[in-house]
Amino acid sequence: MPHISLREVTKEYPAPRRGNRPTVAVDHVTLEVERGDVFGIIGYSGAGKSTLVRLINALEPATSGSIEIDGVDVTQLSAAKQREMRTGVGMIFQRFNLLNSRSVRRNVEYPLEVAGWKAGDRKKRARELLDFVGLADKASAYPEQLSGGQQQRVGIARALAANPEILLADEATSALDPETTDEVLDLLARINRELGLTIMVITHEMGVIARIATKVAVMERGKVVEQGETYSVFTNPQTTTAKRFVRTVVRNLPDGDELAELRSQHEGRFFTISFTDEGATEARVFGALARAGVDFNLVYGGVDAIQGRVYGLLTIAVRGDARAVDEALSTIGSGVTIEEVAA
Numbered sequence: 427m428p429h430i431s432l433r434e435v436t437k438e439y440p441a442p443r444r445g446n447r448p449t450v451a452v453d454h455v456t457l458e459v460e461r462g463d464v465f466g467i468i469g470y471s472g473a474g475k476s477t478l479v480r481l482i483n484a485l486e487p488a489t490s491g492s493i494e495i496d497g498v499d500v501t502q503l504s505a506a507k508q509r510e511m512r513t514g515v516g517m518i519f520q521r522f523n524l525l526n527s528r529s530v531r532r533n534v535e536y537p538l539e540v541a542g543w544k545a546g547d548r549k550k551r552a553r554e555l556l557d558f559v560g561l562a563d564k565a566s567a568y569p570e571q572l573s574g575g576q577q578q579r580v581g582i583a584r585a586l587a588a589n590p591e592i593l594l595a596d597e598a599t600s601a602l603d604p605e606t607t608d609e610v611l612d613l614l615a616r617i618n619r620e621l622g623l624t625i626m627v628i629t630h631e632m633g634v635i636a637r638i639a640t641k642v643a644v645m646e647r648g649k650v651v652e653q654g655e656t657y658s659v660f661t662n663p664q665t666t667t668a669k670r671f672v673r674t675v676v677r678n679l680p681d682g683d684e685l686a687e688l689r690s691q692h693e694g695r696f697f698t699i700s701f702t703d704e705g706a707t708e709a710r711v712f713g714a715l716a717r718a719g720v721d722f723n724l725v726y727g728g729v730d731a732i733q734g735r736v737y738g739l740l741t742i743a744v745r746g747d748a749r750a751v752d753e754a755l756s757t758i759g760s761g762v763t764i765e766e767v768a769a
């Protein structure tokens with residue numbers, strides 16, 4: 427049974443004025459998140475990501491469709507049962523949402539107070555968690571005294587306080603600089619690995635997906651337009667939206683202007699060469715070209731690691747007799763895709 431399962435989930439907001447159309451924020455979304463997944467949801471602003479999170483957390487009712495956590499449809503639960511369910515779901519936010527009047531430790535204790543834990547137990551649990559996120563020495567500090575990255579780690583400790591099985595991270599790194607973003611993402615990956623939480627990561631940044639998500643769904647105008655293993659979406663995106671997101675991270679194909687510039691600098695025919703870790707390595711491809719006597723220049727692209735796996739996408743300029751070049755390229759073998767770039 428999937429940990430989280432959405433079937434044909436739709437959320438409509440009524441039009442602000444009569445005669446206007448309602449906003450369909452989430453449009454027949456179906457997806458399954460397995461226990462232990464780090465599941466990424468990516469989309470531009472307004473795609474419906476935050477609404478989806480609020481639906482999963484039963485903070486708002488869906489217009490139609492079912493949302494199951496461990497096989498229980500949360501849309502059908504009583505308000506009391508929904509509150510209970512929500513204690514099993516930790517949330518972290520873009521703006522951290524810490525209480526400035528409370529110390530770091532008492533921020534982490536907050537959900538435990540709400541859940542009626544005894545003071546001694548709360549304190550012990552908060553210390554444990556601050557230790558886990560590397561902020562044991564900041565227990566008595568106040569949020570304002572901390573950097574953004576530290577504040578988000580407090581937010582994460584607070585989200586973990588009541589031992590949830592699911593963590594929802596809504597643009598959790600969007601307010602952070604790249605270095606701090608990586609630290610927070612590494613912490614989320616550690617939470618997934620060591621504590622076994624299922625994590626859903628909502629983001630508009632493909633770098634976030636590349637770094638920690640094992641699976642990804644691409645949203646556009648309320649719909650999931652593409653989903654799959656992160657590696658396969660990165661190496662073989664199908665939709666224009668997915669391709670645009672992939673390009674922000676794997677800038678391995680020249681666009682029209684870049685191509686024109688490259689052609690003015692390099693003679694010969696242009697080919698793109700792509701391979702995955704099942705296929706080949708850069709060395710094998712270059713070795714085969716060299717052995718075949720092809721005179722080539724690498725003009726664009728390179729090799730990336732996505733989820734620890736190799737993905738190569740290169741553009742080469744090749745000079746020489748057309749027949750000899752074609753023959754040489756044909757000897758490179760399986761697992762490597764070679765396409766000529768139309769002149």
Ligand code: ADP
Binds near residue numbers: 449469472473474
């Ligand atoms: P994202 O998180 O991807 O930026 P949102 O889920 O916030 O997207 O928004 C999706 C769409 O739903 C947008 O058009 C937004 O204006 C609309 N929307 C979101 N929340 C509400 C609301 N409470 N009332 C009316 N419209 C809303």
